[in-house]
Amino acid sequence: MIQTEILCQSPIFRGISPDDLRELFSRILYQVKTYQKNELITIGGEICDRLLIIQQGSVKAEMTDYSGKVIKIEDLAAPWPLATAFLFGKENRFPVTVSATSEVEMVSIPKPEFVKLLQMNSLILNNYLNTISSRAQFLSQKLKFLSFKTIRQKIAHFLLEKAGDRLQTVEIMQTQGQLAEMFGVTRPSLARALSEMSQEGLIKIDRRSIKIQDKNRMNQLLKN
Amino acid sequence: MIQTEILCQSPIFRGISPDDLRELFSRILYQVKTYQKNELITIGGEICDRLLIIQQGSVKAEMTDYSGKVIKIEDLAAPWPLATAFLFGKENRFPVTVSATSEVEMVSIPKPEFVKLLQMNSLILNNYLNTISSRAQFLSQKLKFLSFKTIRQKIAHFLLEKAGDRLQTVEIMQTQGQLAEMFGVTRPSLARALSEMSQEGLIKIDRRSIKIQDKNRMNQLLKN
DNA sequence: TTTTGTTTGTAACATTTGATACAAAAATAC
DNA sequence: GTATTTTTGTATCAAATGTTACAAACAAAA
Structure with a gap:
């Protein structure tokens, strides 16, 4: 039995009343479908031709590496949808193996039926388009960030982005350790780069606030 | 005047007959809208609330860096759509400034009207969902590749991906130079890494064919 | 205040990769 | 077959970053 009070909390059905959703x-x-604890729900590589939404319980997503060993990717719980990014597009396969970590109820909507839903209700259509578009935008941002190779470039990009056109001084909310993790570098390396940039007059560091002193030279760092 | 014979070649209207599209x-x-050569079409940062499709002519997309200098991103021609990934999602702004490089005819469909189109025709809906989903999948793949830090990891990922479950020997179609560019490293660095991995017994190189000799150790490289 | 744990600055050394150069091997053209 | 170009293997050195370690500064708790 579907429980529309739960499903309408899902990102895809957000904004729809339980009654409308039932209709x-x-x-x-x-x-x-009901799954017992530890039961397999999807297998990595399997064709993804239906939308799955967790209605009750929780699942874990795991990936098999090339040698056959299993790596845990993430935990998901109701009312989350599974693999929204793989229903459409060229790569219609589940990237992960999903199994139940408790007793699970899963709503399974075949792709053609989901397309009907999208056409019947513009709120669902908008929600779904927003979900996958936001994902693409997020990935695109992340990729841009990774495209900067040196630590100095990452710092420059981060600071200029935060500062925008107007500000000269940026307040950092994270610790150096957290920043370093975001940047994918070690904490001492980040600290060294910051202190060198400070010595060279590019920035001025005072605790958690960093003043950009030479915007032009900072930009030149990003040229390559 | 819309020219449906051209527009139906666009990825979004693919598979629809010119007559149906006109209807x-x-x-x-x-x-x-018609734009003269060099005229501005969109400005980076502007709200993206309509779908733009090039019906005639060609445009260039440029980005402004933090210091105000302009970098060319790409050239686009009819019948290509603009910024399909930014119509929905959280970041509804054009990432680039687009201007005409010849006399241009541009079809402009306001977002709510485009949503109507998506609901009226399931082919358009599928095309659009496939377009942005494929983009997300492509970005995701690229990101995964970039997440491998050392050259050895990139080589291991590349070879294991190509080999799949069965094969032991991988035939490389590109030159070392091309591979190095894909990996974002210099050619001598790639050659060095390959020869070291060969010395350590991980792989065996014979011209353009590489045999994976120790799949387990290769996989362990990817663990971190 | 004193204590304790966290954050930051910095140093020494190891490792990885880039830059450059050059010769051997292979592929292609003549 | 010879000449020319491309590709590959390798060496040397420099630059960037990781690793580890430790002390100073700071913040929170007792």
């Missing part, structure tokens, strides 16, 4: 579901085909 | 357009609001 919508009555017009499509779907299944509600 | 669909008759049911929504849209504009066809």
Whole structure:
């Protein structure tokens, strides 16, 4: 049985009343499946031709590496949808193996039926488009960040982004350790780069606030 | 005037007959705007609340860096859509400044009207979902590749991916130089890493074919 | 205040990679 | 077959970053 009070909390059905959602579901085909703890739900590599939404319980996603060993990727709980990014596009396969970590109820909507839902209700359509677009935008940002090779470049990008057109001084909310992790470098390396940039007059560091002293030279760092 | 013979070549309208497309357009609001050479079409940072499709001519996309200098990003021509990844999601702003490089006709569909199109025609809906999903999948792959830090890791990932479960020997189609560029490293560095891995018995290199001799140790390289 | 734990600055050394150069090997052209 | 170009293997040195370690500064708790 579907529980629309839970499902309407899901990112895809957000903003829809439980009653409306029940009405919508009555017009499509779907299944509600129950899985016991530790039971397999999807296998990595399997074709992804249906949308799965956790209605009750929690699952874990794992990936198999090339030698066959298993790495845990993430934990998900109701009312989250699974693999929204793999229903469409060229790579229609589950990237991960999903199994139940408690007793689980899973709503399974075949792709053609989900397309009907998208066409019947513009809120669902917008929610879904927003979900996958935001993901693409997030990945794109992350990729841009990774494209800067040296630590100085990463620092410059981070500071200029935070400062925008106007500000000269940026207040950092994270510790150096957290920043270093974001940048994918070690903490002492980040500290060294910061102190060198400070010595060279590019920035001025006072605790957690950093003043950009030479915007032009900072920009030149990003040229390559 | 819209030219549906051209527009139906666009990734978003692919598979739809010119006549059907004309009928669909008759049911929504849209504009066809003409731009002279060098005229501005969108400005980076501007809100992206409409879908733009090049119907005639070509444009260039440029980005402004933090110091105000302009970097060319890409050239686009008819019948390509602009910024499909920024119509929805959290970041609804054009990332680039677009200007005409020849006389240009641009079809402009306001976002709510485009949503109508998506709901009226499931082919358009599928095309659009496939476009942005594929983009997210592509970015995700690229990100995964970049997450490997050492050259050895990149080599291991590349070879294990190519080999799959079965094969032991991988035939490389590119030159070392091309591979090095893909990996974002210099050619001598790649050659050195390969020869070291060969000395350590991980792989055996014979011209353009590389045999994976120790899959387990290769996998361990990817653990961190 | 004193104590304790966290954050920061910095140093010494090891490792990885880039830059450059050059010769051997292979592929291609003549 | 010879000449020319491309590709590959390798060496040397420099630059960037990681690793480890430790002390000073700071913040929170007792």
